[in-house]
Amino acid sequence: MLKKFPYKTPLLVGLGSGLTVLAFSGILALNPQAWEWIEQNTPLRVTNQESLAQEKSQPSQVMELLNLSPEQREGKLQEIASGNQISLDRSRARYILASDFLDNYEGGKALRLLQGLDKQYPDLAPYILVKQGRAYELTNDKGKAQEIWKSVLEGYPNSPSSAQALYYLGKYDSQYQERAIAEFPKHPSTHAIIQEKLKNNPNQPELLLFLLKNDSLESGNNSIRDRLVKEFPQQLTPADWQLIAEGYWNSSLYEKAALAYLKAPPTAERAYRMARDLQLRDKKNEAIAAYKQLAGQFPTDPLTASGLLHLARLVPPGESIGYLDLVTKKFPEKAPQALLRKGELLEKQNKDQAASQ
Secondary structure, eight states, rough: OOOOOOOOOOOOOOTTTTOOEEEEEEEEEEEHHHHHHHHSOOOOOOHHHHHHHHHHOOOTTTTTGGSSOOOHHHHHHHHHHHHHOOOHHHHHHHHHHHHHHHHOOOOOHHHHHHHHHHHHSSHHHHHHHHHHHHHHHHTTOOHHHHHHHHHHHHHHSSHHHHHHHHHHTTTOOHHHHHHHHHHHHHHHHHHHHHHHHHHOOOOOHHHHHHHHHHOOOOOTTTHHHHHHHHHOOGGGOHHHHHHHHHHHTOOOOOOHHHHHTTTTTOOOOHHHHHHHHHTTTTTTHHHHHHHHHHHHHOOOHHHHHHHHHHTTSSOOHHHHHHHHHHHHHHHHHGGGHHHHHHHHHHHHHHHHHHHHO
16 A cells, blocks of 8 residues: 655645645644745746736635644635636645545546646646646556656756655655755655654764754654764764754753763853853853853853853952953953943942941
């Protein structure tokens, strides 16, 4: 039995305001840039641009159905999809219905809706063709499926739809998998290929690193970092350690980040974050020493200004004012913060002196 595509293909549906709806497993998100991106990057074959533009500005019955489950919206979508008059909403309804049918492995039903739809709904032509290929595959016409996917690669080489086509073609010829990895490293379809490779052979640290470098959604990446640190430390380069450390830091796992930074290249960011980790873990003396080291090694780096401001809160008031004056002198952009803190210290000193008299 054919495996279900592990990443839900987004439903991309044009809205009048220039938005696009992306639906992943029933979860809807509005992406204001996606529709514009598709129109700019997809070679369109539109027979009536003016009519299409007018329809996009009209209210859409289909859009109102997208929050419903496939079962709840099927009847109304079928009604819209079976209309005799060609319209943008009819095309949208057919696209969504076909996507729902494909998710249920109903290739024949999907194929009837998708036939010719790429001409009627040109904004999504390459995505429609990918789905046509999948529908043919589900009806066991694998030759026709591969022919259509290859036509997507030829006609829309820079479209994200080509990454999906490469994923499907890769099931028949592994060279297409390598193309996906090389040409679309950040696409979820490519990540699905990597995950399948790791499932067959988990001991491939280079593929784990690939996911860290290219998975912008950061889905499950801390478990990948943990594996690399625990199982493959000797195979990691200083740059790899920096990548791992940055990911831990952005996930607020500061102690893990600090340990990884120990093996990363010496940078101001590394020095600052290691000092900050010590401060957050209430290791005051170690943090003071680390902030001083940051200032000594990277005296002009903007992060040093932040480090000095933190340092000023860890040392006695007299020493603190010296660091605040240094910030004011060398880092004008941080001067307001330094001056405010200095004013607070001086005010407290004056109150303490007055109270002691």
